[in-house]
Amino acid sequence: MSTLTDPTRPAFTRPRAGYGPHGARVNREEALMRDVRPVGVWLGLACTVAVLVGGCGKGEGNAGGGGGSSTQGGTLKVGAALSLTGSLAKEGRLTKLGYQFCQDKVNGGDGVQAGDKTYKLAITYKDDKSEPDTAAQLVDQFNDSGNKLILGPYGSPSTEAASAVIERNGQVMVDSSGADNAIFDKGYRNTFAVLSPATSYLAAIVDAISENANPKPKTVAIISADDGFSKTAAKGGADEAKKQGMQVVAMEEVPEHTTNVSSALTKIRPKKPDLVLVSAHVEEGIAAVKQSKELGVNPKGFGETVAPPTPDFAKALGKNAEGVVGSTQWTADSKGQDKVFGTAKEYAEGFKQRFGETAEYHSAEAAAACLALVMGVEKAGSTDPAKVRDAIAGLDTESFFGPIKFDDTGKNADKPMSAIQIQNGEPVTIYPSDQAQAKLQWPAG
């Protein structure tokens, strides 16, 4: 057994950072000299395994190619930095499924027809570890390797960070999940979002409840995570609630991605609101409902932005999820159709067949973003990023995701949001009324 593997053998005085005179420099260096090789081997092995298991940096295989490169029967190379690990790994995975499904459908059909050439769609994924800075760097790397056409990362912070790089590099990005209005207030020309903006998330829930609830709630308390998207959505909800004649009795913030919202609930409880709205992500959303029950906060109903339509919301909460209203960018009942996916129902069936999972909105908005990019290239008749940009800006079409038509800031402003309610453990569409599969249950739960 070597010295290193046997702590029982007297070794050297271990240098201890920050604790006075113990551990003279000579000992530290001696330690390094003796330790570095075998330790390095082990560390190298650990890091290699980490990278392999993490699935990071999936084989690029597109070096030298790019959105601009085009040969007959060649590939249309598109880059996507996604949260494959980290705090948004779940949503990142769903987004990736949407992109993959789009690639499969496009390549299984006519391919991408640009002018007289036909391309195969090839999306390259890189893991941004759920960090906005990394997403921006990866988009820059895509540019370095010639990828000018980009599909958005997951979430508003990463999309906002990436959009600045996109603009600088003259790349074109179709954003699938960055809904924060702040992304579109900067005057950028090359970022387009297929989804409805953040302000409509809670507003759609308020409208759904206001239109269908009897008695209509009079008081509303809003809990928001402290990130840009959630705060913008909360403000949109508060404005809509006031417009509908409700009184906003409390607006509380909780740290982003926390699983403990008891402080906000303790403050809300004495105000006995009829409706509690939560503008946050899945984990805060689950915590808000669960801890409300624990702490005796009993409104007539809950409305939450993005959590209820995700499958793990109902699974994690069990019977407590019953009656919670959520807003969603898309349901299988959404109106419209396109040549790649057909109707929303056909999209949902195809998705289930391909992945064995029920289609939900994260993957649908990703597929819609990919569809908009493909339509842009086809309309431009070219893979030149400037031409594709102009073509996307001029799109005015229907799709399985609803209308796709961008305003001057790049938002798909006319697309309606839908609202769902958890009924018997499943999310069912309750709003808008022409798509509703069930009536709002009120009081809920």
Added chain:
Amino acid sequence: MTQFLQATVNGLLQGGLLALVAVGFSLVWGVMNIVNLAHGAFVLIGSYIAWKLQTGADIAPLLGMVVAAAALFAGGYVIQRYLINLVINAPIWMTLLLTFGLSLVLVNGLVLLFTGDFRSIHTSYGSDSLAIGDIRIPYGRLIAFVLAVGFTLALVWFMDRTRLGLAIKATGMDRGAARLMGVTVRRVYGLTFAIAAGLAGAAGAIYGTVDTFSPANAGIFTLQSFVIAVLGGLGNMWGALAGGLLLGVVQAWSGQYLGGTLINAVAFAVLVTVLVIRPAGLLGKPYYEARVEV
């Protein structure tokens, strides 16, 4: 007043759970001088074991907790014996790198196995609470708190009253002297790490019954453990309990009176203040700083 009391109850209940999450981390750091960055991943593995046993085999979470603790105990011993031991004498940054790498492997392994979905372990009493006037004490969190404090007290007893516990403490104080007294340091280190991992597994299982978890929680668990261990004093089990309760209450109060966004800022401000006044932590003893390792 009701709000203050409710916030304090919330903070104490959360603090007890945080203490159990952190106590193993503090033990390993205090005794072995290893900042185990994979500690959060151990906690999560405990959560997933209990969750899988409940959803797959309908095994009650409390029994799942025992299985999780036992599995992590065994796993912890093996990891210490065949991995951590390789760098036990190396400078601290080597152990940081190794445990960081280990954490990456474990967390990404969990993502591969269970995806990044949020999970929760259902209990029959999950949404009920004990009402004392206007104060609500959720049963689930109360049970978690009692178990967490119970485990921490059991560890205190074990460290102070058993031969093995005393050997662990002695090794932490002066490895050379302990060796001269006949302590098999290699075995003590293995068992210390195993106990810490076992407690992390139990903490994870308990945490899963009151909260949601996903692989992304690993980093948060490790960070909280770090803060609590430093706050309470390294290697001192009472310190971990005090640090956990203090952190829980401070977070609850700051959420109540200063707003949610400042919770973490206030928590770290308290940490800095405590360290300025008592550099060894709330209950830390100077000998952990001055010890000699030969």
